[in-house]
Amino acid sequence: MSLQQCRAVWEELEAEFQLLQETHKIYRQKLEEVNTLQTACSNSIQKQTRKLKKLKCSLQGCKHTADVEDANLIQQINTHIKEKQHFFFDMEAYLPKKNGLYLNLVLGNMNVILPTNQAKFAYKDEYEKFKLCLTIILLLGAVACRFILHYRVTDEVFNFLLVWYYCTLTIRESILISNGSRIKGWWVSHHYVSTFLSGVMLTWPDGLIYQLFRNQFLAFSIFQSCVQFLQYYYQSGCLYRLRALGERNPLDLTVEGFQSWMWRGLTFLLPCLFFGHFWQLYNAITLFELSRHEACKEWQVFVLALTFLLLFLGNFLSTLKVVHAKFQKNKGMKKH
Structure with a gap:
């Protein structure tokens, strides 16, 4: 390259740099x-929210002295207040806000609000892919530990993977909630309890009591991963149809349990879910019995028994509540 050519390239770069500075x-x-x-x-939003709360309290006080016409007006205003609260919720999904306690502990006071719908949906899809990939890896890991690798070190790797998986899920779910995903109820707490359980399993030292429970736990892990794998595919299809019809929030996620929107096409999974819940109860009973064994010296046994019992109660009662509500709704529709 000649000097004149170098000078031309430099001048072109200089012009591009000036444009870059202006753009920046x-x-x-x-x-x-x-x-x-x-x-x-x-x-x-904060100012209007405070005013709406005061207005709602004032309307509540006016109900006692209102006639029929005023009562209708109060009802209309209350309906509009609820609509505005829903609008505020959607607006806040695009505005920076303080993180909850958990995200503050993990990430600090960092803004986790994604700026566009496209970014939110991409993050949600990546979360779903992460869950699917890790479910397959955990299934293979549990099978390997149960039938091939009978070593304590491989059990530790598997338990560490469980801890990391559930910890990551809790962080990602907290970010999705901050961005407007309406994950709520027991299925949020479920992953925190599972993280704790996996951490206790990780610290449980090898010994007679551990070996007595090992195969049962690995068999349960295999079954759980298989059910989660099936749930992912059927829930994904169900959510896709409901989103297309405008009946579900685009940021709704697949969950480990059962919810009312899963009723169509997913009821065949209910027996598997209930079987898994009662297996958790069986794990709790087994561990309570092992904690009374004369050779048991580890604190992990009793703590794991309580944790499995908590998981059983949370999962079973949440699923039962959804099923009961659905049957009640169907009865009400038949009466009308």
Whole structure:
């Protein structure tokens, strides 16, 4: 390359650099504008929320002295208040806000709000793929430990993988909740309890009592992974149909349990779910019996028994509640 050619390239680079500087300057200005708008929206939502709460309390007091016409007006205003609260929830999904205690402990005061719908959906899809891949890996790991690798070190690797998996799920779910995903109820707490259980399993030293429970736990892990694998595929298809019909939030996720929207096409999984719940109860009973064994010196045995019992109660009662509510709804529809 000649000197003249080098000079031409340099001048071209210099022009591109000037354009880059201008573009970056505009980008920073827009960011500042966005931050200003975000603050204004957040403050306005908080102000309106406080006013709506006061208004709701005032309307509650007016109910006692209201005639029929006033009562209808109060009902209309309360309906509009509920609608506004739903709008505020959707708006806040795009605005920076303080993280909950768990995210603060893990990530600090970092903004985890994703700026666009596309980014939110991409993160949700990546979460689902992560769950599917790890479910398959855990299934293979449990099979290997149960039938091939009879070593304590491989058990430790498997238990560590469980701890890491559930810890990661809790963090990702907390981020999705901050971004507007309506995950709620027991199925949020379920992963925290599972993280604790896996951590206790990881610290349980090898010995007679551990070996007496090992195969039962690995068999349970194989069954659980198989059910979760089936659930993922059927729930994904069910959610896809409901989203297309506009009946579900686009950020709704697959869960380990059973919810009302899964009724169509997924009821065949209910026996498997209930069998898994009662297996957790069986694990708890086995561990309670092992904790009374004369050779038992480990604190992990009794703690694991209590944790499995908690998982059974949470899973069983949550599933039973959904099934009961569905039957009650079907009875009500038949009467009408």
